[in-house]
Amino acid sequence: EDQVTQSPEALRLQEGESSSLNCSYTVSGLRGLFWYRQDPGKGPEFLFTLYSAGEEKEKERLKATLTKKESFLHITAPKPEDSATYLCAVAQGAQKLVFGQGTRLTINP
Amino acid sequence: NAGVTQTPKFQVLKTGQSMTLQCAQDMNHNSMYWYRQDPGMGLRLIYYSASEGTTDKGEVPNGYNVSRLNKREFSLRLESAAPSQTSVYFCASSEALQESPLHFGNGTRLTVT
Numbered sequence: 001e002d003q004v005t006q007s008p009e010a011l012r013l014q015e016g017e018s019s020s021l022n023c024s025y026t027v028s029g030l031r032g033l034f035w036y037r038q039d040p041g042k043g044p045e046f047l048f049t050l051y052s053a054g055e056e057k058e059k060e061r062l063k064a065t066l067t068k069k070e071s072f073l074h075i076t077a078p079k080p081e082d083s084a085t086y087l088c089a090v091a092q093g094a095q096k097l098v099f100g101q102g103t104r105l106t107i108n109p
Numbered sequence: 110n111a112g113v114t115q116t117p118k119f120q121v122l123k124t125g126q127s128m129t130l131q132c133a134q135d136m137n138h139n140s141m142y143w144y145r146q147d148p149g150m151g152l153r154l155i156y157y158s159a160s161e162g163t164t165d166k167g168e169v170p171n172g173y174n175v176s177r178l179n180k181r182e183f184s185l186r187l188e189s190a191a192p193s194q195t196s197v198y199f200c201a202s203s204e205a206l207q208e209s210p211l212h213f214g215n216g217t218r219l220t221v222t
Binding site: 031032034036041042043044046049087089091097100101102 | 113149150151152153154199201208210211212213214215216
């Protein structure tokens with residue numbers, strides 16, 4: 001069964017404390033891996049798309065990387081405004097997109 | 110630039126009542142989607158429309174119907190609401206089916222009592 005698992009479920013960091021979020025997947029025929037950010041009461045907001053192992057994308061304090069089995073979202077020197085739930089989703093063949101359950105990130109000032 | 114607009118933002122229904130959730134996008138996207146988000150379940154696809162004039166079932170279509178009214182608008186109808194349909198519903202759009210980034214609305218929070 002196709003699965004996307006995110007860990008940890010929740011992560012609390014101090015401002016400036018770098019860390020990584022994990023998204024592991026067991027889908028065949030990967031067509032792309034997406035990262036989204038979701039603030040409370042809002043819809044998910046697109047961050048990155050990764051298509052092949054070894055690919056990296058960066059945006060401000062966030063960097064996403066991809067291997068054949070997992071993706072990491074690295075957050076460097078986070079600020080309180082980076083607090084959100086981060087979702088990953090994997091697109092495979094036959095127009096199917098599978099979402100993980102998300103990691104709830106809290107950055108304390 | 111509004112993006113994806115959903116109405117209403119909140120709704121409370123009694124079991125057996127019907128309602129339609131409205132969604133409109135102004136990005137000239139071809140594909141549109143309806144998802145539901147429940148605690149511990151992640152986002153699950155209800156229905157999607159690859160292009161104007163087509164609709165297809167997603168992962169959890171039972172109890173729902175959709176209409177792709179035109180390229181901009183995609184509505185979701187609950188004919189006879191059940192408590193299991195209490196959820197947050199998100200509409201999304203993309204340039205192409207599933208492989209392009211999704212642009213989401215801010216959701217409709219539905220409670221069925």
